[in-house]
Amino acid sequence: MKKFYSAIFSTLLLLMVFLTGCSNDTKTASVSEKKADSYPTRQIELVVPFAAGGGVDLAARAVAEHLSKEWGQPVVVTNKPGGGGIIGAQYALKEAKADGYTVLVNNNSATTMYEAGNSNPILTAKDNKFTSRVAEGTLAYAVKSDAQWKSFKEFTEWVKKNPEKLTWASVGPAGFSAFGVAEWLDSIGVDYKKTNMVSSEGASDSAAKVAGGHVVLAVHTVGELYSLAESGKIKLLAVQSSERSPIFPEVPTVEEEGYKGLTVKWWAGLSFAAGTPDDIVKKWDSAIAKMEKDEQFLKEIEKIKLEPSYLNSKDFTKAVKEETEKYTQLAKTTGIRK
Amino acid sequence: MESIMYLLHGLTEVLTPFNLLIVVLGSLLGTLVGVLPGLGPTSAIAILLPMTTILDPAQGIMMMAGIYYGSMYGGSTTAILMNIPGEASSVPTTLDGYPMAKLGRGGAALGVAAIGSFIAGIIGLIGLVLFAPILADQALKFGPPEYFTLMLIALLILFNLTGYSFAKSMIMGLFGFLISLVGIGISSGMPRFNFGVGALTGGFEMISVIIGLFAITEVLKGLEEKRVSIKHEKIKNAYPNKADMKMSLFPILRGSLLGFILGILPGVSATITSFLSYDLEKKVSKNPEKFGKGAIEGVAGPESANNATSSGGFIPLLALGIPASPPLAILLAALMIYGLTPGPVLFEQNSQLVWTVIASMFVGNIILLILNLPLIGLWAKLTEVPFGILGPLILMVSVLGAYSVRNSMFDVIVAIIFGILGYLFHKYQWPIIPFVLCLVLGPKMESSFIQSLEISSGNLLIFFQRPISLTLLLLAGVLMIISIFLMKRTKKRIMQETGGQMEF
Amino acid sequence: MQIKFISPDRIGAIISIILGCLSIVESIRLYPYGNKILTGDHTFPGLIGVLLVIAGGILLFERTSKEKTKPVLPRGRTAFIMIVSIGSLFIYCLLIEYIGYFFSTMITFIYMIKIIGNYRWIFSILISVVLTTALYLLFIVLLKTPFPSNNLPF
Numbered sequence: 001m002k003k004f005y006s007a008i009f010s011t012l013l014l015l016m017v018f019l020t021g022c023s024n025d026t027k028t029a030s031v032s033e034k035k036a037d038s039y040p041t042r043q044i045e046l047v048v049p050f051a052a053g054g055g056v057d058l059a060a061r062a063v064a065e066h067l068s069k070e071w072g073q074p075v076v077v078t079n080k081p082g083g084g085g086i087i088g089a090q091y092a093l094k095e096a097k098a099d100g101y102t103v104l105v106n107n108n109s110a111t112t113m114y115e116a117g118n119s120n121p122i123l124t125a126k127d128n129k130f131t132s133r134v135a136e137g138t139l140a141y142a143v144k145s146d147a148q149w150k151s152f153k154e155f156t157e158w159v160k161k162n163p164e165k166l167t168w169a170s171v172g173p174a175g176f177s178a179f180g181v182a183e184w185l186d187s188i189g190v191d192y193k194k195t196n197m198v199s200s201e202g203a204s205d206s207a208a209k210v211a212g213g214h215v216v217l218a219v220h221t222v223g224e225l226y227s228l229a230e231s232g233k234i235k236l237l238a239v240q241s242s243e244r245s246p247i248f249p250e251v252p253t254v255e256e257e258g259y260k261g262l263t264v265k266w267w268a269g270l271s272f273a274a275g276t277p278d279d280i281v282k283k284w285d286s287a288i289a290k291m292e293k294d295e296q297f298l299k300e301i302e303k304i305k306l307e308p309s310y311l312n313s314k315d316f317t318k319a320v321k322e323e324t325e326k327y328t329q330l331a332k333t334t335g336i337r338k
Numbered sequence: 339m340e341s342i343m344y345l346l347h348g349l350t351e352v353l354t355p356f357n358l359l360i361v362v363l364g365s366l367l368g369t370l371v372g373v374l375p376g377l378g379p380t381s382a383i384a385i386l387l388p389m390t391t392i393l394d395p396a397q398g399i400m401m402m403a404g405i406y407y408g409s410m411y412g413g414s415t416t417a418i419l420m421n422i423p424g425e426a427s428s429v430p431t432t433l434d435g436y437p438m439a440k441l442g443r444g445g446a447a448l449g450v451a452a453i454g455s456f457i458a459g460i461i462g463l464i465g466l467v468l469f470a471p472i473l474a475d476q477a478l479k480f481g482p483p484e485y486f487t488l489m490l491i492a493l494l495i496l497f498n499l500t501g502y503s504f505a506k507s508m509i510m511g512l513f514g515f516l517i518s519l520v521g522i523g524i525s526s527g528m529p530r531f532n533f534g535v536g537a538l539t540g541g542f543e544m545i546s547v548i549i550g551l552f553a554i555t556e557v558l559k560g561l562e563e564k565r566v567s568i569k570h571e572k573i574k575n576a577y578p579n580k581a582d583m584k585m586s587l588f589p590i591l592r593g594s595l596l597g598f599i600l601g602i603l604p605g606v607s608a609t610i611t612s613f614l615s616y617d618l619e620k621k622v623s624k625n626p627e628k629f630g631k632g633a634i635e636g637v638a639g640p641e642s643a644n645n646a647t648s649s650g651g652f653i654p655l656l657a658l659g660i661p662a663s664p665p666l667a668i669l670l671a672a673l674m675i676y677g678l679t680p681g682p683v684l685f686e687q688n689s690q691l692v693w694t695v696i697a698s699m700f701v702g703n704i705i706l707l708i709l710n711l712p713l714i715g716l717w718a719k720l721t722e723v724p725f726g727i728l729g730p731l732i733l734m735v736s737v738l739g740a741y742s743v744r745n746s747m748f749d750v751i752v753a754i755i756f757g758i759l760g761y762l763f764h765k766y767q768w769p770i771i772p773f774v775l776c777l778v779l780g781p782k783m784e785s786s787f788i789q790s791l792e793i794s795s796g797n798l799l800i801f802f803q804r805p806i807s808l809t810l811l812l813l814a815g816v817l818m819i820i821s822i823f824l825m826k827r828t829k830k831r832i833m834q835e836t837g838g839q840m841e842f
Numbered sequence: 843m844q845i846k847f848i849s850p851d852r853i854g855a856i857i858s859i860i861l862g863c864l865s866i867v868e869s870i871r872l873y874p875y876g877n878k879i880l881t882g883d884h885t886f887p888g889l890i891g892v893l894l895v896i897a898g899g900i901l902l903f904e905r906t907s908k909e910k911t912k913p914v915l916p917r918g919r920t921a922f923i924m925i926v927s928i929g930s931l932f933i934y935c936l937l938i939e940y941i942g943y944f945f946s947t948m949i950t951f952i953y954m955i956k957i958i959g960n961y962r963w964i965f966s967i968l969i970s971v972v973l974t975t976a977l978y979l980l981f982i983v984l985l986k987t988p989f990p991s992n993n994l995p996f
Contacts, residue, residue, distance in 0.1 A: 051664065051667065052380070052384040052387075052664075052667070052668050052671065054667075054671075057671065058671055058674065058675065061387060061388070065388065078745050079384070079744075079745075080744060080745055080746070081744070084522060086522075086539065087539065087540040164795075167792070167793055196792060196793070196795055197792065198482075198789050198792040198793055199785065199788060199789055199792060200789070201785060204604075204659070204660050204661060204667075204670075205604075205605075207660075208478060208604060208658075208660050209481065209482075209789075211478045211658075212478035212479055212480065212481050213478075213479075213481075214481035214482060214793060215793065223674075226659075226679060227658065227659025227660075227670075227679050227680050228658060228659060228660070230659075230679050231657070231658055231659065231680075233478065233658065300675070303674060303675055303676075303677045304674050304675065305674070374980075505855075505897050505898075505900040505901040505904060506851070506854070506901060508893070508897040508900075509854065509855075509858045509894065509897045509898060509901060512858075512862075512890050512893050512894045512897060513858075513861065513894075515886070515890050516861060516865060516887075516890055516894070519886060519887055519890070523872065523882075523883030530868060530872060530883060530887065531865075531868055531887075554928075554931075557927070558924055558927075558928070561920065561923050561924045561927065561958065562916050562920055562924065564920065724959060725958070725959070726955060726958050726959015726960065726961060727955060727959060727969055727973075729927075729954070729958050729959075730927075730950075730951055730954035730955050730958060730959075730973075731973060733927065733931060733954065734934075734947065734950065734951060734954075734973070734977065735977065737931060737934060737935070738977060738981050741989075742981065747935055747938075747939070750935055751932075751935060754928060754931050754932060754935075757928070758928060765915065766850040766851070766854070768854060784885075784886045787885070787886070788882070788883075788885065788886075
């Protein structure tokens with residue numbers, strides 16, 4: 001009797017294991033020395049070092065969607081938020097295996113700006129193999145909708161005369177907003193340290209603070225400010241790009257208002273851990289290049305109010321290096337760098 | 339009113355077979371996610387984001403909304419039956435729900451929780467329908483100083499909850515604050531308390547701590563007591579009786595109102611409102627000493643509050659595009675993917691869609707009530723599962739749940755360690771509620787305080803200079819005096835009645 | 843006198859004071875990064891540190907008012923089961939890193955069910971397989987939680 005039971009039980013066991021194995025999409029990882037032709041052979045993890053729902057996350061999901069279809073293997077977005085992007089970056093670049101199955105989606109806050117603002121960064125550009133830049137976002141200056149200034153120029157003049165009265169929201173002391181404001185203040189000759197930075201927990205938090213009149217200025221991407229601007233609670237004084245934004249055509253560019261040389265922009269791109277085989281990086285790069293021309297993908301990007309902006313590995317790496325140097329300089333002169 | 343017309347039309351849209359299925363699926367998934375510790379609506383909604391390509395906007399949003407308010411229903415089940423809150427917002431429910439279950443009245447608690455959640459959901463929705471734009475504007479007026487004073491009021495709960503050692507409660511509360519501080523500082527961007535350990539730089543995830551303190555500790559307690567199964571007596575009535583409902587009516591109404599109004603404020607989570615509701619009930623009750631031993635008001639209030647908060651949270655989301663909590667942030671992302679922008683524009687251009695979604699929320703709440711009530715008997719049977727199987731299952735689910743929040747093994751280790759700590763706290767009678775409360779309030783309190791001072795350039799008077807903040811401060815003062823008075827009176831009563839001391 | 847002084851409450855009080863000092867130290871470390879005395883990441887650590895020390899001090903010298911029943915830690919088999927359960931959770935964390943979700947979950951389940959529930963091996967294995975599969979379907983198939991599983995496919 002016992003034999004019978006153990007037979008049944010072991011068959012059941014085997015059956016379970018078999019079924020589970022079958023229902024699983026992942027296949028046994030090929031030996032790693034196979035060429036990139038067979039890559040990818042299993043699920044790829046796309047690490048987003050920020051919370052779900054933000055700009056980086058949405059861009060990553062658009063990429064994941066496209067590549068899953070292209071390569072027939074699931075590309076899954078995982079969020080590892082915290083530390084201004086450092087936690088996720090550390091995981092993807094240092095803790096995970098450099099076999100090309102873990103990709104980091106990043107933006108300048110956690111790379112160039114982080115390195116520029118910290119004299120002891122945990123991660124530097126060298127830990128990254130920059131693959132491709134995917135999207136960009138335009139900076140915009142937002143104040144309360146019934147604020148006294150009717151134009152960016154008027155506002156800037158006011159700031160020049162009353163720097164101590166300027167309170168502006170910033171996500172992190174060396175984040176996107178901080179650098180944007182620093183560059184602007186630097187160019188108009190206002191001492192960054194005289195103004196009041198108010199820490200904020202995110203773009204929508206900053207926008208809400210401006211709308212409620214608690215803070216004077218918020219500097220974020222057009223996409224992040226969109227909903228409150230559309231609902232009329234905040235107004236955008238200027239956008240920082242070479243042309244007017246298609247989303248807000250009535251808002252002038254900073255150049256039109258007479259301020260040249262303001263170049264801070266938001267971007268998101270992909271990178272691998274240093275040590276990842278080059279041909280995998282190349283495969284991704286060419287796939288991204290193709291994706292940036294794909295209509296479906298472009299529509300997705302537009303929906304999340306970003307602009308497609310492709311740079312291949314070499315150019316991307318160079319751009320990052322240049323940006324880091326520039327921001328480091330800016331950080332030193334304005335006092336952001338600690 | 340025009341909106342009512344849209345609402346009715348939306349209702350007819352919802353009541354089509356496919357859409358109904360979507361709502362049911364969303365609600366069920368939400369309940370499931372709410373029941374499991376660690377899993378929350380945030381991860382569930384995030385997983386569903388790719389569905390936005392398949393479902394059309396109304397359906398996608400309906401499902402995600404379903405998950406959100408569904409999870410508020412689910413969290414109470416395990417909280418009541420096993421002292422394991424499925425969601426942080428169900429922690430107060432354990433305080434009285436579990437004692438009720440131990441007395442065999444688990445069914446009644448579950449029933450009241452479900453009914454309260456339903457009523458609260460509906461009240462919240464009505465508020466949403468009628469007052470959305472106006473309230474949204476008011477919410478904007480709440481700046482950092484106002485948030486800080488609001489949190490201060492929440493802290494006053496501690497005065498009312500203290501057992502026999504004020505110092506112990508204070509230490510636990512401070513410890514909770516301390517844990518919440520670990521991580522990257524909001525103002526300087528520098529890691530705090532990380533002692534060079536990379537994993538600590540990310541800080542402690544609140545959910546993993548709660549899983550440890552409640553789920554794992556509970557299993558340890560069970561092991562020590564050599565439990566055979568969780569329940570002691572057979573469940574007599576699986577449903578609440580008339581007396582229960584009568585006692586619960588006002589707590590439900592109060593909880594709903596409290597939850598709804600506070601839920602409109604971005605950043606005030608369902609956890610905070612449910613704690614506040616518990617405290618409120620205790621304060622207005624004629625017999626506060628029965629709280630903690632199975633007072634049904636202690637279940638009705640918090641459960642209503644957390645559901646009302648979820649409805650309230652939709653107001654800033656739809657009217658302004660400001661997500662009041664992480665799951666709503668993902669919902670916002672979904673809206674953006676669909677190319678819909680929240681705000682007055684949404685109400686104007688896509689009004690039909692908005693009202694359909696709102697209509698679906700009404701339907702969803704009804705469905706959840708219908709599903710949950712009969713299932714109470716089924717859930718209650720869970721307590722009869724032998725502990726030998728349930729215990730390991732809880733432990734494993736805790737581990738997996740803790741991992742799934744941030745995909746971090748560190749969180750799992752934290753959960754286990756807090757499981758051990760929780761057991762020790764229980765053994766040596768250190769109160770964990772102050773700890774949990776301050777852990778939850780800590781981040782928001784600190785950031786509000788720092789932001790307020792940044793706005794005022796270091797001037798502490800800012801809290802007194804702003805009208806709303808000043809009002810709240812005065813309210814806090816009044817409440818504190820009442821609390822101390824009540825506490826003294828309650829202590830005296832307990833001494834008289836039981837000769838023993840009050841615990842919570 | 844010695845033994846009476848070291849009661850669990852007192853230990854807690856001392857830990858509280860130590861934590862408080864730690865917090866103050868951290869606060870001092872962070873001070874240069876802050877803007878002014880009250881705004882900055884050092885504010886709350888400092889404040890909480892001070893309060894922790896005070897509270898610990900109060901507790902330290904609080905007279906144990908009544909005859910409280912002394913909490914007794916479990917012994918023998920019960921303690922064994924508890925320690926082993928927690929230990930197996932830690933081991934589970936390690937296992938998952940090396941042999942992936944499926945087998946580590948199964949092994950841990952089997953062991954815990956046997957230890958806690960005192961069932962026969964066969965029963966434990968059966969239940970374990972069922973539960974492991976159920977959780978697998980939930981966490982991995984439905985929710986796509988990425989588990990560290992470098993070697994085996996599942």
